[in-house]
Amino acid sequence: MSNITLSCLIQGTSLDKYFKITIDKNDDISDLKDIVWNKNKNTFSNIDANNLILWKVKIPISDKAKFKQLDFTESTIEGDLGGTKINDATDEIKDVFGNSPVRKHIHIIIGQPTIVQLTTTTRALNQETQSLANEYNGRSLFSDNLFSNRETSDISKNDQPDKKNSRGYITNTRSRQSSHNNSLRSEFRQGLNYDETNIFGLSLFNQNKQNSGINNRTGFNLSGQSPCTCKILLLGGTGTGKSTIINMMANYFLDGTLENPKVVIPTKYFEVTENAFGRNDTEAKVGDVTRSQTTKCCNYEFKHPENPSCNFVFIDTPGMSDTNGIEQDDKNIQEIINTAIDAGSLTAIIIIASGTEARVTPTIKNTLTRLANNLPDEIISNNLLLILTKCTKSSASFSEDVFAKEIAKPKKIFYMDNQIFCADPQIWLNDDDEYSTVKHQWDKSFKTFSNLLKIITEMNATSTEAFTTMRELRNKIKSEIVTISQITTNIQQVQDKLEAAYKALQKTGDQKNSFANYTTTEEITIKKPIQKDTKDTLCTTHMRDGTICHENCQLEFNCESGSSHFIRCSCMGQDGKCRICGCGPSSHYHDNTEMVTETKTIEKVLEDIKAQYDMADKTHKKISNYAHQFQETFANLQDQANANYDRIFQLCTDLSKICSRFNFVNELHANIENMRMDARNIQSIDLRKNAESDIRKLETFINGLSNRINK
Structure with a gap:
């Protein structure tokens, strides 16, 4: 773990008031001061965190006697306790306190701010201030327009508000004081000490605190820096505060103050004051945090006041996860990549995220x-x-940890909480506590920018040529996706036809079966000859009616008629005629067969049913041929799709060599989640069905690509 725990005690307080803080040992002393200040906001409300006085000590908590005896003055802390004043705010915690501070010891004593006591001069001044106020009929010694758009305040109910322009913006927050009031104030300031109170009702300590924003670039000096140009790309999701940060940067470089802020990006409460940075053609609807304030990349170039030869070019980019959907995100990404390529090189990439997002929502995941x-x-x-x-x-x-896993571990993390540009000034202008908080945020932001610029100037610029290669590979992937999308559509169409063909085959098959019984049967009686072992004498004339003239004739077998061979047959009479049939011998012949009667079942074709069967069979064969063709087409399209998936996989592999975190499947899954969120909000049933169809197609593509990856 990189965190350490330090025990702290405020100068002049008892031991039972000590408290502990936890801090990353890689942070610096300025971060330590911020944590101490936030732990004791009430105690240090009138002092900036940067002005806290810290001593490093090593006093056992068990030595309660020592705590009771010592008054903990500066000399006591440094002399009797061996304390060391911590002067360098850029020192890292581990260099000052080590990696593992000893437990059950006080490690830090914090200097107690001086409590302002009213002096005789102060009381007299207050009385004279009241007298002047009465002389002005109750009007404030502030100018009439101390704060624009102020209708009524606790200080003066007769102040006249500045008029708003046509867009309703506040144009300035600092008064233009009348020369008369200035001369009066000048007279009252003469001879005042810092422990006295001025005519504005504030100690000069507080007044000086209010005006400290005029030049608050502490801890970072570029006066000796050689000429340089640092190009910084700003990235982040919609609504994370990029515009507020850029406005604060403008104030840092352009000597803006809390009372007179510089505005380069319009907000709900402020219009642009620095027209040199105007970009009306790139602005979305002001005040809509669900839409990206920036629709085109825009450069903000600043020269450092201490060294004008040092240029800082901040490149503002469109926000991710815009409510316009993934198509807008795709356009924004392309805009960012093109801008990075045009820059030629980048000194830093700053990703801006909301520190209040604890859960990785689909929106954050997409970003x-x-x-x-x-x-x-x-x-x-x-x-x-x-x-x-x-x-x-x-x-x-x-x-x-999620950020480091999804993207990378940043070289440095900065924290910023500044509400001046996104909150109604009326809230904090007329409330001392709110003003103190806003002022603290303002000053802390300036210090954060000093540290940020210090880190940036220590970085080496890197060529953006890799962006060009990535863009080319991505364009090839998009081309393959277009092709595979068309193939997928064709596959779906063929699948639909194939399914229809299968259904038609089932139907024609059923029809064939219903007409398959196109024949019928019937029984008939027929006579047919059968062969036997004996021979009979038959008459050629009377054999058809089954007449047998002589059974089992003993004459020599003669199967031919027309001869006198049968004159000796016993069937012949004395008159030479057959006694059975009456015919002569020449009409007779021998036969060893006899005619028998037989019943037979035969099939009879029903021609009308047969015709319907033949038609159904023809249609069935035709559809079967179509189905076979569809199957071949489907197989060919599937081969083409597989080839496209393989090419996409190879392109993704090439891309991952440049960007090791590149995961196209994850990107598509993030797209699907956002598409689902958008689809739920569609009222039209038809449009929602189309959106759900697109989602299914994308899921089909993802599954195909995943199969290539998992092989």
Whole structure:
């Protein structure tokens, strides 16, 4: 683990008031001051975290006597306790306190801010202030327009509000004080010490705190830096606060203050003040956090005030997971890639995410996946930074582990919680507690930018040529997807025809079966000759009626008639005629067969039914041929699809050599989840069915690609 625990005690408090803090040992002292300040907001409400005085000590908590005896003045802390004042805010925690501070010891004593006491001069000044106020008939010594768009305040109910422009924006938050009031204030300021109170009702300590934003670029000096141009690509999801960060950057570089902020991107409450950065053609609807404020990439170039030869080019990009859907995300990604390529090189890529998102929602998953799939390794490994917005380090719930797993471990993580550009100024202008919080956020943001720029100037610029290669490979993948999408459509059509053919085959088969009994049977009686062992004498004239003239004739067998051979047959009479048939001998012959009667069953074809059977059989054979052709076409299309999947897989493999986190299947799954979310909101049944059909097609594609990957 990289966290360590430190025990702290505020100067002048008893031991039972000590408290513990947990901090990453790789953080620096400025981060430590922020944590201490946030732990004791009430105590340090009138002091900036940067101005906290810290001593490193090593006092056993068990030595209660020592705590009772010492008054813990600065000399006591450094002399008797061996304390060391911590002066360098850039020192890392581990360098100051080590990797494992000893337990049950006080490690830090925090200097107690001086409590302002009212002096005689102060009381007199307050009385004179009241007198002046009465002289002005109750009007405030503030200018009439101390804060624009202020209708009524606790300080003065007679202030006249600034008029809003046609878009309803507040144009300025700092007063243009009258020369008369300025001269009065100048007279009252003379001779005042920092422990006295001025005519505005604030101690000069607080007044100085309010005005500290005028030049708050502490801890980072570029005066000796050689000329350089740092190009920084800003990435993030819609609504994560990129526009607020850019506005704060403008104030950092352009000497903006809380009372007179510089605005380069319009918000719900502020219009653009720096027209040199105007980009009206790229703005979406102001105030709609569900839509990306930026629709085109836009460069914001600043020269560092301490060294104008050092240029910082911040490239604002469209947000991911826009409510316009994945098609808009695809356009935004293409816009980002083209802009990165045009930049030629990048010194840093800053991903901006909301630090309040504890759960990885489909929207966040889509954003992380898309970014991970489009950022080359050589840039991510050397130039990646992360800014978590809407949080402090101690309040962030964003999963840094998920971020590191999905994208990469950033070189540095920064935390920023600044509400000035997204909150109604009326909320904090007229509330001391709110103003103190906003002022603290403002000053802390300036310090964060100083640290951010320090890291950026230490980075080496990396060529964006890898983006070009990735774009070419992605375009090839898209081309293959278009082809495979058409093939998939064709496959579906062939499948539909094949299913119809199978149904038709079933139908014609049933018809064939119903007409298959096109024949019938009947019984008939017939006579037919049978052979026997004996021979009979038959008459050629009377044999047809079954007449046998002489059974078992003993004459020599003679099967031919026309001779006198049968004159000796016993069937012949004395008159030479047959006694049975009356015919002469020449009409007789021998035969060894006899005619018998037989009953026989025969088939009879029903011609009308046979015709219907033949028609059904012809149709069945025709459809069967079609089905065979469809099967062949389906097999060919499937082979083509497999070849496309293989090509896509190879292209993905080539892409993963440039971007090791590239996972096209994950990107498509993220697309599906967002498409499902969009489909649920579609009211039209037909449109919803079309959307669900597209989802099924994409799922089919994913399954096919996954099969290639898992082989």
